[in-house]
Amino acid sequence: MIESIREAVLAGDRQKVVQETEAALAAGREPKEILDLALTPAMDVVGEEYERGDRYVPEMLISAEAMKGAMATLKPLLADAGVEPRGRIVIGTVEGDLHDIGKDLVTMMLEGAGFEVTNLGVEVTADAFVQAVRDVSPHIVAMSALLTTTMTNMPSVIEALSNEGLRDSVKVIIGGAPVTQEFADEIGADGYAPDAASAVKLAVSLV
Amino acid sequence: MTRLAPIAVLTEDDVKRIHSAALHLLAQTGIHLPHPEAKRLLLEGGASEDADGRVLLSQGMVEDAVARAPSTVPWFDQTGTKEVPLRIDSTYFGPGSDSLYVVDRESGETRRAKLQDVVDNVRIVEGLPEYDFVMSMGLPEDVAASRIYPAVFREMLLHSTKPIIATSTCLADLETPYEMALLVAGSADAFREKPFFITYIEPESPFRFEEDIVDRIWYCGEKGIPTMGVTSSNLGGGGPVTIEGGLAQGTAESLAALVLLQTKYPGAGFVFGANTWATDMRSSIVCYGSPECAMTTAAYADLGRFYDLPSWGGAGCTDAHRLDAQAGEEAFQSILIAHQSGATLAHDVGFLAYGSLYDARFVVLTHEMIGRVRRMWRQIETTEERLAVRPIDDVARASIRGEGPTIYLKHPHTAAHFRDSLYLPPRYIERRSLAPSQPTESLLDRLAVEVEERLSEPERITLPDRIARQLQGAFVE
Numbered sequence: 149m150i151e152s153i154r155e156a157v158l159a160g161d162r163q164k165v166v167q168e169t170e171a172a173l174a175a176g177r178e179p180k181e182i183l184d185l186a187l188t189p190a191m192d193v194v195g196e197e198y199e200r201g202d203r204y205v206p207e208m209l210i211s212a213e214a215m216k217g218a219m220a221t222l223k224p225l226l227a228d229a230g231v232e233p234r235g236r237i238v239i240g241t242v243e244g245d246l247h248d249i250g251k252d253l254v255t256m257m258l259e260g261a262g263f264e265v266t267n268l269g270v271e272v273t274a275d276a277f278v279q280a281v282r283d284v285s286p287h288i289v290a291m292s293a294l295l296t297t298t299m300t301n302m303p304s305v306i307e308a309l310s311n312e313g314l315r316d317s318v319k320v321i322i323g324g325a326p327v328t329q330e331f332a333d334e335i336g337a338d339g340y341a342p343d344a345a346s347a348v349k350l351a352v353s354l355v
Numbered sequence: 356m357t358r359l360a361p362i363a364v365l366t367e368d369d370v371k372r373i374h375s376a377a378l379h380l381l382a383q384t385g386i387h388l389p390h391p392e393a394k395r396l397l398l399e400g401g402a403s404e405d406a407d408g409r410v411l412l413s414q415g416m417v418e419d420a421v422a423r424a425p426s427t428v429p430w431f432d433q434t435g436t437k438e439v440p441l442r443i444d445s446t447y448f449g450p451g452s453d454s455l456y457v458v459d460r461e462s463g464e465t466r467r468a469k470l471q472d473v474v475d476n477v478r479i480v481e482g483l484p485e486y487d488f489v490m491s492m493g494l495p496e497d498v499a500a501s502r503i504y505p506a507v508f509r510e511m512l513l514h515s516t517k518p519i520i521a522t523s524t525c526l527a528d529l530e531t532p533y534e535m536a537l538l539v540a541g542s543a544d545a546f547r548e549k550p551f552f553i554t555y556i557e558p559e560s561p562f563r564f565e566e567d568i569v570d571r572i573w574y575c576g577e578k579g580i581p582t583m584g585v586t587s588s589n590l591g592g593g594g595p596v597t598i599e600g601g602l603a604q605g606t607a608e609s610l611a612a613l614v615l616l617q618t619k620y621p622g623a624g625f626v627f628g629a630n631t632w633a634t635d636m637r638s639s640i641v642c643y644g645s646p647e648c649a650m651t652t653a654a655y656a657d658l659g660r661f662y663d664l665p666s667w668g669g670a671g672c673t674d675a676h677r678l679d680a681q682a683g684e685e686a687f688q689s690i691l692i693a694h695q696s697g698a699t700l701a702h703d704v705g706f707l708a709y710g711s712l713y714d715a716r717f718v719v720l721t722h723e724m725i726g727r728v729r730r731m732w733r734q735i736e737t738t739e740e741r742l743a744v745r746p747i748d749d750v751a752r753a754s755i756r757g758e759g760p761t762i763y764l765k766h767p768h769t770a771a772h773f774r775d776s777l778y779l780p781p782r783y784i785e786r787r788s789l790a791p792s793q794p795t796e797s798l799l800d801r802l803a804v805e806v807e808e809r810l811s812e813p814e815r816i817t818l819p820d821r822i823a824r825q826l827q828g829a830f831v832e
Contacts, residue, residue, distance in 0.1 A: 256765075325788050
């Protein structure tokens, strides 16, 4: 049963993942068991296959979607049982930038890996990031920018978090086509990832 | 996947004129044929002899030979499970043979080829799916000259399952490989039913059919080994300098070989065509990377279509001495044209320095070119599923609503179809996003990694133990 959930996640078969998850619950499996033995390991394999070049973005996304299907059922049960998510993350594309594809990919992969992600959307101002940090108390703030002209808004968010005394309570990670590790170092971010699978690894290493 | 219709470089009129020039050459210039039995057979069959002793072939004999030759020649992989039927408009790519030099993988230097280089390159070709057949590539210096062809043939049996094109310089070069092939096939009948090797036989231009050439062509006819009589009517070298004249001579020479084969062995499998490539007017090398090489491969496909015979050609090779931009442009031009033309056999893929040099990295890169070209030359399918009207509607609405498949990458239609829709290049083709501050290793370095990864796998013998032992214990030493 656990094995067939894993296989269905790898195949990106959302309907089957949901059915098998419900069947596993009905058979007395603990929600945390399903998460730890089936869903999370399957998504780890998805990430590894992507990094090796054997899996492509659309296949990664349908697996993440399938995992989300199971999580809709498991989430309230996990909360009732007092099981915490792997971590909480607030994510958004910075002010002036309307690009959401990369950021949405990262969101799906993070959710697939068991993080609770608050997606603020695009054109997110520094104030909006600050407010979300107050509301959600995330472990990580993730920022995306596709343009060289908008990536310069990333340090403003970090500055705003510092001014509000929130900088030390979160890790800040950044990504997007023009962004580099050097830029992350320069603006005092805690991490940079070049693609969605690496972003998950980075997030795991930071929480 | 259906391929697009072939391009033609010859008009119907061109084909008819080349055909009639070839008939004229065969009837008026004739062939040099010192083989007594062959001469007698042809003279009995309607040929005549001129004052110089040349054998003149009549139009009727040529037409009969064309009519007797099968338009589809069965060809199989060595396991007999995969058929690779030789016919016009099915294009098969593979390497060449008899190159003196290789690029040493460790030092990067050009040196004489050894038998281990043959093994390595055969293993690389075996692992690359766009290669449809294997040839020996190197001419190993560490094998006695008289044993080279049996030795390299054995390595192709031991390390590959792909169909083989074997070369030879004398009858013994064919006899031993044939005996080896029987071990693999199980019996002469089994081989005849599913032949997995064909032979490349090269009569000398212009029109010289020495005794040994006839013996080899007939040996193939007798044993059921599909064959060819590929002359080198190279432009300004073995043939006249004009493409038109080179094609007329090459066509006539190939048809003469066909007459020789069909007169004795009616219905025997034959591949039509010649090497009609450019001769360089400075160095006098035969230019494997010339545009004329690409064009004549396509022209022989047009002529093959006219005769309804599979055609011979070359592709994916270059005159560049190292793997550089010239190598890339020359190899790609001929792979593209060979595939578009519907030529049956496109050999010499991966050759550098006009067939003198092999570099495993180039064998890998040219393989990628074949995949790219096959993707390009595939028919567009305007089915409802592929027109994707529903997914377009889904994403247009979801992207405004902000939920569901808000981007195409998330839509199941993308996951279901990206593999059958987009060309997915291997890892060594650069497609990552640009990060100016990060160093990028060169294509050559990435190809070298690919080669080393493939060769670091343990050597796998592709034959059952018993047969492999028999092969290793006999024939060559």
